[in-house]
Amino acid sequence: MKILYGMQKPDEGTIAINGEQVSFSNPGDAIERGIGMVHQHFMLADNFTVLENVVLGGEKLYGIGSGARKKIKEISDAYGLGIRPDALVEDLGVADRQRVEILKVLYRGARILILDEPTAVLVPQEVDALFANLRELKAEGLTVIFISHKLGEVLSVADDITVIRRGTTVGTADPASTTTKQLAELMVGSELPSPETRESTVTDVPMLRVRDLALTVTDPDGTVRDVLAGIDLTIHQGEVLGIAGVEGNGQTELIEALIGMRIPDGGVITLDQDDISQVPTRKRREAGIGYIPEDRHRHGVLLDAPLWENRILGHVTEKPNSRGWLLDNKAARADTERIVREYDVRTPGIEVTAASLSGGNQQKLIVGREMSHAPKLLIAAHPTRGVDVGAQAQIWDQIREARREGLAVLLISADLDELIGLSDTLRVMYRGRLVADADPATITPEELGSAMTGAATGHLESPEDEAR
Amino acid sequence: MKKFDKDRLILGFAGPVLALVVALALTTVVLLASGRNPFEPYRIMFESASYVDVQVLIVNQAGTYYLAALAVAVGFRMNLFNIGVDGQYRLAAMMAALVGASVSLPGPLHIALIVIVAMLVGAFWAGIAGFLKTTRGVSEVVSTIMLNSIATALVAWLILPKNFGEQPAGSNNLTTGEIAESGWFPGLPMGDQAGEIYGFTFVAAGCGLLYWFVLNHTRFGFDLRATGASESAAQASGVDAKKMILTSMLISGAVAGLAGMPTLLGDTHTYSLDFPTGIGFTGITIALLGRNNPLGIAFSALLIAFLDKSSASLDQYGYEKEIATIMQGLIVISVVVSYELVRRYGIRRQQQKVGEELAAGHAIKTEKEAAL
Numbered sequence: 001m002k003i004l005y006g007m008q009k010p011d012e013g014t015i016a017i018n019g020e021q022v023s024f025s026n027p028g029d030a031i032e033r034g035i036g037m038v039h040q041h042f043m044l045a046d047n048f049t050v051l052e053n054v055v056l057g058g059e060k061l062y063g064i065g066s067g068a069r070k071k072i073k074e075i076s077d078a079y080g081l082g083i084r085p086d087a088l089v090e091d092l093g094v095a096d097r098q099r100v101e102i103l104k105v106l107y108r109g110a111r112i113l114i115l116d117e118p119t120a121v122l123v124p125q126e127v128d129a130l131f132a133n134l135r136e137l138k139a140e141g142l143t144v145i146f147i148s149h150k151l152g153e154v155l156s157v158a159d160d161i162t163v164i165r166r167g168t169t170v171g172t173a174d175p176a177s178t179t180t181k182q183l184a185e186l187m188v189g190s191e192l193p194s195p196e197t198r199e200s201t202v203t204d205v206p207m208l209r210v211r212d213l214a215l216t217v218t219d220p221d222g223t224v225r226d227v228l229a230g231i232d233l234t235i236h237q238g239e240v241l242g243i244a245g246v247e248g249n250g251q252t253e254l255i256e257a258l259i260g261m262r263i264p265d266g267g268v269i270t271l272d273q274d275d276i277s278q279v280p281t282r283k284r285r286e287a288g289i290g291y292i293p294e295d296r297h298r299h300g301v302l303l304d305a306p307l308w309e310n311r312i313l314g315h316v317t318e319k320p321n322s323r324g325w326l327l328d329n330k331a332a333r334a335d336t337e338r339i340v341r342e343y344d345v346r347t348p349g350i351e352v353t354a355a356s357l358s359g360g361n362q363q364k365l366i367v368g369r370e371m372s373h374a375p376k377l378l379i380a381a382h383p384t385r386g387v388d389v390g391a392q393a394q395i396w397d398q399i400r401e402a403r404r405e406g407l408a409v410l411l412i413s414a415d416l417d418e419l420i421g422l423s424d425t426l427r428v429m430y431r432g433r434l435v436a437d438a439d440p441a442t443i444t445p446e447e448l449g450s451a452m453t454g455a456a457t458g459h460l461e462s463p464e465d466e467a468r
Numbered sequence: 469m470k471k472f473d474k475d476r477l478i479l480g481f482a483g484p485v486l487a488l489v490v491a492l493a494l495t496t497v498v499l500l501a502s503g504r505n506p507f508e509p510y511r512i513m514f515e516s517a518s519y520v521d522v523q524v525l526i527v528n529q530a531g532t533y534y535l536a537a538l539a540v541a542v543g544f545r546m547n548l549f550n551i552g553v554d555g556q557y558r559l560a561a562m563m564a565a566l567v568g569a570s571v572s573l574p575g576p577l578h579i580a581l582i583v584i585v586a587m588l589v590g591a592f593w594a595g596i597a598g599f600l601k602t603t604r605g606v607s608e609v610v611s612t613i614m615l616n617s618i619a620t621a622l623v624a625w626l627i628l629p630k631n632f633g634e635q636p637a638g639s640n641n642l643t644t645g646e647i648a649e650s651g652w653f654p655g656l657p658m659g660d661q662a663g664e665i666y667g668f669t670f671v672a673a674g675c676g677l678l679y680w681f682v683l684n685h686t687r688f689g690f691d692l693r694a695t696g697a698s699e700s701a702a703q704a705s706g707v708d709a710k711k712m713i714l715t716s717m718l719i720s721g722a723v724a725g726l727a728g729m730p731t732l733l734g735d736t737h738t739y740s741l742d743f744p745t746g747i748g749f750t751g752i753t754i755a756l757l758g759r760n761n762p763l764g765i766a767f768s769a770l771l772i773a774f775l776d777k778s779s780a781s782l783d784q785y786g787y788e789k790e791i792a793t794i795m796q797g798l799i800v801i802s803v804v805v806s807y808e809l810v811r812r813y814g815i816r817r818q819q820q821k822v823g824e825e826l827a828a829g830h831a832i833k834t835e836k837e838a839a840l
Contacts, residue, residue, distance in 0.1 A: 259704065261703055261704060280708060281705075281706040282706025282707070284706075285705070286706075291704065293704060298698070298700045298701065298704075299701055299703075300701065300704070301701065302697040302698050302701055303697075303698070305694075305697055309690075312690060313702075314704065314706065316690050316705070316706075317687060317706075325686055325687055326685055326687070327684075327685050327687060327689070327690055347822065348821075348825035352818060352822050353815075353818060355815060355818075355819070356815075356818045356819045356821075356822040
């Protein structure tokens with residue numbers, strides 16, 4: 001993907017566009033050839049309008065004034081994107097921002113679109129809308145490369161499927177005659193993993209209790225905004241509590257308040273009978289909170305440090321990493337090798353830097369590290385994001401196993417199948433509040449999706465009940 | 469695994485070597501452009517460095533530089549740029565000299581008192597910047613630069629005869645008064661002509677050892693490095709970032725305070741207007757060149773001290789000794805550029821190698837694979 005977009009040079013092999021062999025030395029070349037990329041993480045300036053964002057860097061194409069506006073309107077109408085050129089990007093939702101990204105690419109004359117995990121941040125209804133847009137593009141003769149690890153989506157939108165595993169093409173499939181199961185087997189080379197948990201292991205011993213947690217932030221313009229309000233939740237030993245919600249509705253802040261990186265404005269956090277509301281982060285982690293952060297590069301690893309130093313990170317005061325005030329580098333190294341073996345981290349050794357591993361392997365290292373300290377509570381934010389299907393199944397297994405031994409898990413994920421499959425209890429977060437709860441045994445992703453957009457509150461019933 | 473370590477070693481040397489070669493080449497260009505013999509100055513410098521007395525000067529100078537560079541390096545490892553080492557060092561040396569001259573104590577105690585005062589003053593001065601950063605978010609770069617100027621003014625004021633200074637008879641110089649002999653740090657005599665190596669130079673070497681040990685083998689050192697590598701990750705791992713900033717500024721300042729000690733305790737025994745200045749800035753160059761590594765800093769300190777001391781003889785042969793200054797400047801520029809180049813190359817290379825090794829099936833055997 002990076003190679004197609006000119007961000008990296010291939011060692012060998014060729015790329016042909018419309019039968020013509022090409023080579024790119026930078027993204028500019030790729031754009032010139034009509035290749036456009038929509039990144040998983042949006043690259044938009046929040047305080048600019050849509051028009052300004054689209055024009056930025058492409059000022060020479062249609063100017064920056066009415067010409068550009070006309071062109072944007074034209075593209076937007078042609079493909080049914082519904083873009084308002086004068087809206088501020090910061091006021092737009094995730095789905096709208098994604099459409100802006102697509103428009104940005106089309107504006108630059110792209111005929112081939114690469115979309116990298118475009119649905120990761122969308123609720124099911126938005127996914128359907130995106131797919132409708134993609135079909136429009138297709139109908140206009142554009143080529144779309146859709147990269148996703150969600151098999152159902154690939155099957156429903158694609159005309160042709162190529163499966164890549166560990167850097168090589170392992171097969172192609174025709175979506176009309178392939179099932180998700182067959183596709184998954186191609187992807188992992190084995191059975192389809194499923195996040196479903198069979199038997200319940202929930203006990204009635206509360207492990208984490210949060211009462212009336214509130215957090216406000218002051219915006220640059222001086223207005224005070226509730227980020228978290230009236231959060232009440234209890235997680236018992238052996239229970240997985242899943243929180244569904246469109247990203248940016250307070251999940252990040254909730255996690256950071258629980259781990260001690262943000263000081264809440266009110267509320268009580270109790271871990272295993274102890275009030276930890278005022279306790280600093282390190283003490284909380286020592287008390288048994290494991291943490292799989294949502295942004296592993298920012299919060300989970302030191303990219304330039306070797307794996308064994310990353311194994312120490314977050315647990316520097318605990319065995320086997322240190323004895324008293326001194327580090328025990330030898331023991332930490334030995335234990336890193338154990339984690340690499342047990343958690344299937346693909347690496348030639350423990351002296352390589354974290355940056356040289358793939359995202360999935362970094363994640364496995366983090367999971368292994370957090371599980372190695374027998375946590376009482378695991379905060380898992382998007383534990384399988386950016387992780388290949390094989391590793392995903394393994395991480396699910398590990399969470400399930402720890403849950404059986406009495407671990408309490410707070411699971412936050414944008415992958416609704418993962419949430420529904422792993423959780424014992426589901427809550428929905430919307431604008432900093434827990435607005436709805438649901439039984440994962442009966443709820444459907446679509447239903448959950450509507451609650452995530454604030455359309456439904458209270459206890460969510462299963463569709464059968466509703467139909468009656 | 470061995471292979472990676474060897475790679476890292478080679479890459480570790482590649483940076484400084486590349487920088488020095490480029491700096492040397494550029495200096496030669498400068499010499500050519502100004503119509504000088506481009507090789508003669510180097511010969512003169514090397515010849516001068518072959519005398520024992522010059523060598524002693526170099527080693528003594530290197531000791532001072534080493535401490536200043538360690539002070540800078542402590543900050544660098546934390547992603548803090550303590551430009552104020554110079555001010556911390558001068559203020560500390562002066563206060564220590566004042567205290568040292570005004571008391572009489574038995575030998576070791578006297579020395580210990582002077583050293584402790586110097587460390588406390590240095591830490592205090594750097595601590596101001598640390599305090600401002602943690603409470604008000606003031607960039608330590610700005611505040612330490614300004615504190616340098618304030619230190620200059622403060623020292624000039626304190627040393628006035630009407631305050632704490634003295635004016636030796638028949639001289640325009642101002643001093644803090646001479647420290648009694650009990651407060652002199654014994655040196656290592658190198659022969660009649662050569663003078664002696666300051667005893668404090670060995671303390672400096674000890675500081676380097678301590679720096680290495682604390683950074684690599686203590687929890688505190690790990691927290692410090694983690695914060696320097698990624699503040700957000702360190703915070704998530706439980707490091708109190710503010711406390712860490714303040715602590716490392718205090719340590720940096722305390723070490724900066726030590727930088728004046730070799731000269732004060734081993735040579736001048738007083739702080740006067742002609743006490744060496746600019747040590748802190750040279751320390752930045754050396755810390756950069758030595759990549760914050762205690763051994764690297766030692767070599768860099770020796771190199772810069774060599775340039776300083778051996779260039780003195782250039783004047784006698786009709787060359788300007790500023791040639792060495794030009795060279796130092798060029799070293800700084802090429803160091804920054806070449807380290808970044810080598811770093812990027814290193815990352816790319818390692819990613820490539822890891823990919824290759826994995827593709828070739830050289831991964832550590834995991835249990836999952838063993839089970840298959």
